[in-house]
């Protein structure tokens with residue numbers, strides 16, 4: 228099974244947002260692999276490997292990133308986790324939007340013919356949550372978004388996907404190929420079943436795996452192809468333009484109350500909330 | 502501006518309350534920029550809910566078909582896209598619910614439309630304000646495609662009020678239905694008599710410090726006393742203490758109740774992203790240095806084991822005294 232995983236880097240969300248000239252100031256920012264994309268790489272690995280002994284007999288994981296030259300570092304991180312090779316389409320972030328990204332991915336998919344696209348449900352900087360669904364729509368493929376559990380069928384021709392929706396968990400079956408976007412709980416200890424990892428095996432459940440030293444060394448030798456938007460039939464013509472960014476006003480300072488009776492009194496009389 | 506096609510979810514014979522936020526957005530957009538509001542109801546039961554929709558929108562389109570027994574993005578998206586074109590829509594909107602978030606980007610792809618997710622307002626006919634970076638910044642974006650798709654953040658729009666007269670209801674054909682090999686298997690529903698998290702006036706949330714699901718009982722008692730919805734942090738939902746759909750935050754539900762209780766929750770930015778808009782925030786935590794106290798209007802440094810039973814009895818006393 229060949230799995231394509233689109234990834235992007237995002238500014239470390241623990242940094243305080245700063246504004247310069249009406250936009251987010253990213254000078255000196257530190258960057259990480261978007262957490263949901265890291266989860267997507269983790270998911271792809273769990274779909275292919277035997278989790279109990281860490282071996283993988285077949286299959287390939289290709290990561291794709293569309294972004295600035297510097298992002299090569301974060302792409303290497305995903306190779307160090309265990310992805311096999313990378314495609315880096317080098318652009319400025321200001322030259323792309325969701326539709327441009329989808330166009331590039333479509334062209335890569337036409338060439339690579341993956342069995343599955345597994346991606347994060349959203350990037351935690353733009354919080355847009357669009358690309359997976361748009362890609363599936365453009366390809367005319369089925370989609371399973373916000374996946375919390377995945378079960379690969381014995382014949383590897385379909386997947387049963389547990390999706391967290393309003394009011395419960397929906398189970399949807401999608402054929403191969405299709406687009407899957409992953410949610411937080413896909414990294415639970417038993418969230419991915421591939422018929423290879425023994426039922427008894429528990430993954431750590433604490434997020435995606437960290438690259439091992441061996442993985443980091445191996446990643447240096449893994450192939451990374453670089454190209455430009457034009458190589459993939461796309462152009463730097465985003466339809467979405469960011470006019471300005473502002474920071475919301477901070478909440479007024481609150482107070483520490485001494486005890487429960489004081490809290491109830493203040494909620495009733497001051498806040499009029501009870 | 503052309504018309505606004507507002508996709509409305511329903512539950513039995515009535516619209517879901519989340520749909521009223523979308524209709525409020527659509528009405529405000531039409532008032533400011535012209536065009537007509539068209540409510541679109543798709544799927545099993547759409548006809549039965551159309552009378553309710555007609556209270557809020559001058560025009561309602563209903564699509565019901567045996568092939569649409571369950572929601573699937575694959576079958577719904579082409580219908581919405583086709584009706585947008587047929588009805589002169591330049592804005593297609595949905596509330597940013599699980600379904601809205603799943604469906605609208607797919608519709609946008611079919612229409613080659615630019616999309617703004619989770620918008621807080623519309624400032625010109627092609628310009629929208631939306632939160633980014635877990636709600637730590639607000640971005641104003643301009644979209645240049647002839648049709649624009651948006652999802653609407655429920656907490657930013659007061660529910661639409663009824664119009665004086667009922668709108669006109671028409672039906673439209675589903676057309677060829679092709680699920681592209683996808684099938685709905687089942688829904689493991691989370692039944693609850695409490696209000697929806699999205700529109701509850703009071704929300705009681707618990708975090709990792711609650712330690713077990715069993716311990717949430719006392720929070721549920723507090724919630725029921727206040728007619729509140731239950732919420733939780735990711736740590737509590739991940740640990741399986743409570744259902745996943747209780748999660749409040751950047752990637753869970755966005756809530757903005759009158760009163761929000763954060764109990765044994767540290768206040769990570771991803772959690773704050775989902776509740777910072779609440780009117781009054783109460784934090785109960787045993788560690789006075791936790792970031793949750795920086796957004797709380799009232800902070801109580803205490804262990805929940807002691808504080809919550811006392812809070813329940815004090816509120817009962819207050820209620821009895823009124």
Ligand SMILES: Cc1cc2nc3c(=O)[nH]c(=O)nc-3n(C[C@H](O)[C@H](O)[C@H](O)COP(=O)(O)OP(=O)(O)OC[C@H]3O[C@@H](n4cnc5c(N)ncnc54)[C@H](O)[C@@H]3O)c2cc1C
Pocket residue numbers: 262263351411707708709710711733734735736737748749750751752753754764765766767768769770771772775785786787788791803804805806
């Ligand atoms: C991509 C991504 C998305 C995320 N999305 C979300 C999201 O949508 N929502 C979300 O909530 N989180 C989200 N998170 C997780 C978030 O970063 C935090 O890990 C999580 O919110 C922590 O939950 P918590 O506050 O319950 O746990 P902790 O941070 O462990 O806090 C537990 C708290 O309980 C207190 N406590 C312990 N015992 C007691 C006691 N007896 N009485 C009183 N207080 C006590 C402690 O002092 C502590 O403050 C996300 C993370 C990532 C990486």
